[in-house]
Amino acid sequence: MSPILQGIVTIIIGVGGCVGYFYASNLILDKVIFPARGAHIGRNINRANKVRPWLFLFPAIFALSLYLVYPVIGSFYRSLFDRSGMGFIGLGNYFDLMREGTFRTAVFNNLLWVLFVPALATFLGLLVAQLTDRLSWGNIAKSLIFMPMAISFVGASLIWKFVYSANPDIGILNSMRDFFGMAPVDPVQIPFWNNFFLMFILVWIQTGFAMVILSAALRGIPEETIEAAIIDGANPFQVFFSIKVPQIMGTIVVVWTTITILVLKVFDIVYTMTGGNFGTHILPSYMMTYMFRDDGRATAVAFVIMILVLPVMVWNIRQARKEMR
Amino acid sequence: MDNIAGQNQGGRLAVNITVVILVLLWLLPTIGLFVSSFRDRDQISNSGWWQAPFAVDLNFRARVAADGMREEGGVFILEGNVFDDPALVQNFPDGEGVVAAYGTRAVAPDEFTAGEVSELRGGGTITVERDGRYRVESPEEISRGPTLYFEARTPPKFTLANYRTVLFADGMDRAFINTLTVTIPATIIPILIAAFAAYALAWMDFPGRGLLIAAVVGLLVVPLQLALVPLLKLHTDVGIGQSFFGIWLAHTGFGLPLAVYLLRNYMVGLPRDIIESAKVDGATDFQIFVRIILPLSFPALASFAIFQFLWTWNDLLVAKVFLPSGAESQVMTVKIADDLLGSRGGDWGILATAAFVSIAVPLLVFFTMQRYLVRGLLAGSVK
Numbered sequence: 001m002s003p004i005l006q007g008i009v010t011i012i013i014g015v016g017g018c019v020g021y022f023y024a025s026n027l028i029l030d031k032v033i034f035p036a037r038g039a040h041i042g043r044n045i046n047r048a049n050k051v052r053p054w055l056f057l058f059p060a061i062f063a064l065s066l067y068l069v070y071p072v073i074g075s076f077y078r079s080l081f082d083r084s085g086m087g088f089i090g091l092g093n094y095f096d097l098m099r100e101g102t103f104r105t106a107v108f109n110n111l112l113w114v115l116f117v118p119a120l121a122t123f124l125g126l127l128v129a130q131l132t133d134r135l136s137w138g139n140i141a142k143s144l145i146f147m148p149m150a151i152s153f154v155g156a157s158l159i160w161k162f163v164y165s166a167n168p169d170i171g172i173l174n175s176m177r178d179f180f181g182m183a184p185v186d187p188v189q190i191p192f193w194n195n196f197f198l199m200f201i202l203v204w205i206q207t208g209f210a211m212v213i214l215s216a217a218l219r220g221i222p223e224e225t226i227e228a229a230i231i232d233g234a235n236p237f238q239v240f241f242s243i244k245v246p247q248i249m250g251t252i253v254v255v256w257t258t259i260t261i262l263v264l265k266v267f268d269i270v271y272t273m274t275g276g277n278f279g280t281h282i283l284p285s286y287m288m289t290y291m292f293r294d295d296g297r298a299t300a301v302a303f304v305i306m307i308l309v310l311p312v313m314v315w316n317i318r319q320a321r322k323e324m325r
Numbered sequence: 326m327d328n329i330a331g332q333n334q335g336g337r338l339a340v341n342i343t344v345v346i347l348v349l350l351w352l353l354p355t356i357g358l359f360v361s362s363f364r365d366r367d368q369i370s371n372s373g374w375w376q377a378p379f380a381v382d383l384n385f386r387a388r389v390a391a392d393g394m395r396e397e398g399g400v401f402i403l404e405g406n407v408f409d410d411p412a413l414v415q416n417f418p419d420g421e422g423v424v425a426a427y428g429t430r431a432v433a434p435d436e437f438t439a440g441e442v443s444e445l446r447g448g449g450t451i452t453v454e455r456d457g458r459y460r461v462e463s464p465e466e467i468s469r470g471p472t473l474y475f476e477a478r479t480p481p482k483f484t485l486a487n488y489r490t491v492l493f494a495d496g497m498d499r500a501f502i503n504t505l506t507v508t509i510p511a512t513i514i515p516i517l518i519a520a521f522a523a524y525a526l527a528w529m530d531f532p533g534r535g536l537l538i539a540a541v542v543g544l545l546v547v548p549l550q551l552a553l554v555p556l557l558k559l560h561t562d563v564g565i566g567q568s569f570f571g572i573w574l575a576h577t578g579f580g581l582p583l584a585v586y587l588l589r590n591y592m593v594g595l596p597r598d599i600i601e602s603a604k605v606d607g608a609t610d611f612q613i614f615v616r617i618i619l620p621l622s623f624p625a626l627a628s629f630a631i632f633q634f635l636w637t638w639n640d641l642l643v644a645k646v647f648l649p650s651g652a653e654s655q656v657m658t659v660k661i662a663d664d665l666l667g668s669r670g671g672d673w674g675i676l677a678t679a680a681f682v683s684i685a686v687p688l689l690v691f692f693t694m695q696r697y698l699v700r701g702l703l704a705g706s707v708k
Contacts, residue, residue, distance in 0.1 A: 295558075
């Protein structure tokens with residue numbers, strides 16, 4: 001069966017199956033198990049209503065547990081075993097990783113990414129959101145800066161491969177160096193700083209996201225506070241830093257954490273640009289070097305990423321719970 | 326906020342200029358890719374894409390045929406035009422061009438300027454004029470015409486050849502279809518599952534609801550990397566293995582937390598009166614959901630569909646792990662990252678075209694549905 005046909009069949013089975021499941025399970029619940037008639041009509045209706053939420057939730061809970069909860073446990077369990085998956089070696093994989101230079105480089109680079117990318121993306125997003133707020137062509141500018149969000153990390157990497165190319169006839173950066181009489185350099189091969197050239201690609205993608213959210217937050221600031229500040233003689237910078245920024249601090253933190261989470265997942269950029277060479281590995285790309293070769297190590301690296309994500313996860317959950325109250 | 330005091334003309338200008346610079350910085354790389362994808366291979370390697378509208382100096386090679394030789398006062402003369410070489414007909418279809426420099430060695434194609442007389446290695450002299458006419462003079466009979474190298478201005482040339490190569494010869498057409506095959510079911514299936522769950526979480530009362538919502542928020546940030554090894558093993562154990570079916574399930578699972586979260590946030594904001602009056606009128610939860618909630622939630626459904634579409638279309642990681650690595654099931658991102666970058670690493674025209682083919686559909690979706698995307702982003706961020 002060709003994949004396209006298989007796809008169509010899957011859509012039909014998937015959608016039909018979902019609708020069928022919800023319809024049939026509700027029907028059975030109301031008509032067969034707890035029929036709303038006879039002697040126990042009141043009790044039956046109440047019972048049916050107690051069960052129904054779980055009918056609605058079951059497919060989602062099932063898929064979530066299988067595809068997201070089970071892997072957390074499964075990965076940790078697997079990381080305690082050696083390459084073959086037979087020999088239990090406790091935390092051996094983790095100790096081996098610690099001893100490896102590339103792993104330490106990857107952790108160090110990943111910390112750089114986590115510090116630099118969210119900071120710069122949020123800052124630029126805020127800057128653009130503020131600057132375009134009063135421009136007549138602000139919406140067009142925003143739309144264009146938002147555009148990289150739609151581009152894949154692989155596509156974006158290729159786009160920037162052109163910009164960074166060491167050949168002055170292809171890379172615009174080196175063409176400028178050439179213009180000023182400097183020898184061409186390959187930005188992705190300069191030790192240490194190459195990391196920042198790679199990070200900038202992600203900043204380029206994520207600034208639009210930060211801008212959209214922060215722009216909406218800026219619009220939501222009550223106008224009276226700003227007017228009062230202006231009447232009191234605040235200059236535009238004071239209005240921005242002392243009146244606006246404190247009021248949208250919550251949103252800034254949300255944007256920051258969202259981008260942080262993303263940074264800890266993205267392996268495509270490093271994979272496409274350098275393949276981890278020239279000291280640019282980060283944890284997700286480093287994990288892929290073990291994928292299909294040594295599952296024990298791969299899951300150990302994945303679990304290290306999970307540990308790094310954990311504080312943000314806890315913070316997110318607490319925020320969400322506070323919100324619901 | 327147009328009326329902010331203290332904004333002078335200079336400030337406005339500075340703001341405008343800053344935004345223009347930022348927009349250019351954000352736009353130029355993509356434009357470069359776009360322009361490059363239409364350029365000729367030789368032109369790409371000889372001038373930057375920002376010079377695409379201008380003529381380029383390119384190097385060519387012409388063979389001088391020895392059969393037109395004649396003798397004048399003891400000197401053997403060979404005359405002709407370099408642009409008449411049949412091998413160059415593609416580059417100079419009307420047999421005309423401007424020679425900037427020429428040479429007789431491949432390593433120095435621009436050794437002499439046009440019109441200059443130079444010595445030939447085997448004795449004798451040669452001149453190439455700007456219009457391409459050459460004249461070889463030799464005291465001895467010329468048995469084999471020398472090979473000329475010259476640098477000529479070539480007009481800018483835009484071609485669809487890269488697209489033809491990428492789409493029909495390089496297997497990108499297959500990868501495009503594969504991407505589409507992965508994306509569509511992986512976008513549609515999670516929506517329904519998530520919508521029912523979101524309704525239960527938003528409008529049904531049951532113990533443990535708060536806990537479940539917190540769990541969904543927590544699962545939003547679980548790194549995908551954790552799922553790869555255990556799920557691939559699970560898929561292999563149950564017989565799905567690396568296949569399209571497997572990747573649909575994987576994308577469905579990974580997309581669910583965002584879907585549930587986004588849809589719940591939206592549904593919770595729907596007016597309570599409508600739902601309660603429907604209940605009073607005797608509608609069941611199932612009817613309320615299908616007849617009222619689903620149609621009213623259309624904007625949120627669209628938002629999530631766009632997110633999931635962009636995410637699955639652009640994904641590299643899941644496709645690398647859950648699909649077999651052969652050419653018949655490669656998606657575009659894998660094709661570019663694993664295949665083209667290796668085999669066509671230096672062929673910038675092909676790379677640019679492949680990248681553009683892969684980002685064209687997301688860009689189209691992005692620009693037509695930006696409204697929903699923005700709305701979804703705003704609903705999806707915990708405020």
